[in-house]
Amino acid sequence: MPRKAEPRLQNRVRELRGERAGMTQQQLADEVGVTRQTIIALEKGAYTPSLALALRIAKLFDEPTDEVFYLED
Known part of the structure; x- marks a missing residue:
């Protein structure tokens, strides 16, 4: 029997940033203590955040x- 594919983690980070009067990726990165590149990868779905980062x-x-x-x- 074929194994079912694992569900992918999705997020609403880009949408929520937009609702925050156009918060930039850099502003979000600074607020949560990561690089802008991490936020870019997260929004693209190419990065799964740690639990601590997701909570922040x-x-x-x-x-x-x-x-x-x-x-x-």
């Missing part, structure tokens, strides 16, 4: 973590 981002946007990060069905 969700807290910054005042959103539940599972409203910012979710598994694609």
Whole structure:
């Protein structure tokens, strides 16, 4: 029996940044203590954040973590 593909982690980071009066990737990176390149990769889905980073981002946007990060069905 073929193995089912693992669901991919998706996020709403770009959308939430836009809702924050156009918060830049650099501003978000500075706020959560990572590089701009990390935010770029995260928004593209090329990077899975650590739990600590996911929690810091969700807290910054005042959103539940599972409203910012979710598994694609």
